[in-house]
Amino acid sequence: MRGRLKEGRTAQEDGADIDPGAMSTLIEESQDIHHDAMAATTTSLDEMVDAGMEARAHGGVDLDESREVAARRSHLLTGAAFGGGLLAAAGIGAALQGVFASPAFAASATDVQILQTAASIEALAVATYQTALTLPFIGGAAANGVVKAFATTTMQQHQQHLTAFNAAVTTLGGTAQTNPDPALLKVVNAAKPGLTGPGPVVALALELEQGAAETYVADVAALSDANAKKVTASIMGVEAQHAAVLLAVQALLNGNAPQLITLAPGNVANLPAAAGSVGFPQAFYPTDQARPATEGAMS
């Protein structure tokens, strides 16, 4: 699904006729709605703080839960759930399995690793969109207004996700992860020389968003802490929405119809039929591209 930007296309040709004023209004409206959504996530994080304090005060965790988490983590470390196996191959899995074999080991330790990996994915996303916005055909004056607004807003949303995941990490006693996912960073760095037009940038962003969404879908089944699960669940669908938009944008770019990437009223009447379904290709969200749970964890 990588972009196939037509050679010779100029940034001006990729521009669409949009109303910057209307776009700003829409962004403001969406931010108002966002504040309402943020309240629910903040509540979950606050509950995590309370629960964490209570757990520490009582000096222990539920043993049954810990055993269940240890078993689940063991399953994850073998790569069976996330399709990884990389840790086992690196010899790290056996060492960690020894630690997790103890039921007394707090469930939060497992969750911390998952959440640190999530934070590392978000850190990379923020950095990638920041870089993209320095490119004239994404963040410049001649860029498509909707694409530019999307890159800007999405970067901000990922920054908020990073903050939320790290708040969860520190609440559970871990160290905030602000470094990018090391494996995905290599992918981004390898792609950078080829970011010569909107198509490759959209393809790279899509790869990151799809990976993030799939990782979080897998995470909500692996996390033990109820509030960590709630926070992750409130983010996974948003990444899927980013992916949906990018799929639609990619299709319109590949179809040589960048002028249709607009939020102008009535634009839907001009869209080709296939644009109505290209943004949601699967009835059930897959997890085959989910990142290994400990890929971005701190030692």
Added chain:
Amino acid sequence: MRRRNQTPEILAISEHELTVMTNDLDQIHNDVSMPAMKMALGEWTDKIRTSRRGFLIGAGAVAGGAVLAACSSGSSSSGSTTTTAGASKTGALTGDLAIAALAASLENLAVAAYGDVLTAAGQNKLGTVPPAVATFVTTAKGQHAQHAAGWNSAITAAGHSAITVPDPALVPTVNAAFAKVTDVVGAAQLALMLENIAAATYQNGVSAVTAVSSIKVAASIQPVEMQHAAILYFALGQYPVPNAFSPLTGARGPSDYSGG
């Protein structure tokens, strides 16, 4: 469904390329997401069959089907959103199965609502229907049907009849809203409301269910409903990703289905 007669050449090319891409994506869907989904459902149904919980659910049936039938007939209208009677053997589903029943009924509601939109469009009651909207409605309807089938596979594995009725608590609201729909914009707004409710319900559901396999199922559907919503926002000329964190606003609970 009426379509525009005039298609500029550039769009004709785009149409072909997009259709090819859609077909590719559909193939990916069949290759990747469906096997994973079947595995999660398989894990769940195995657990249902073998667990004590499953035994209790199977033994605790009451006349829930009558409640559903009453809800359905009591809220009938000119639309087909209210469907015919549901599960004949459905009882007081509890635990994860109660969430599954709620989810199936919500999916049934979405399928029926999109079906009503297609019917109205075919009767020229919505004005000109853009081709992208027609594709959206048809595809989303099909995906909601797959979601319903997924939930029902777990319910039937527990010895209960499949849930075939729409969420009885929401049917009156949807029927009333649909009665006011006169064009594509109105239909899209109604669809957006249903998609956001479904997404919020699943998001809440990942915390409400207990089995890991149940969580996997709910988690694999919530992002898809969110994607439906994003495309609807775009079609309505609104910013497609309005929230950094998806809200729980409008999430439905199991009482929708049981009436309790």
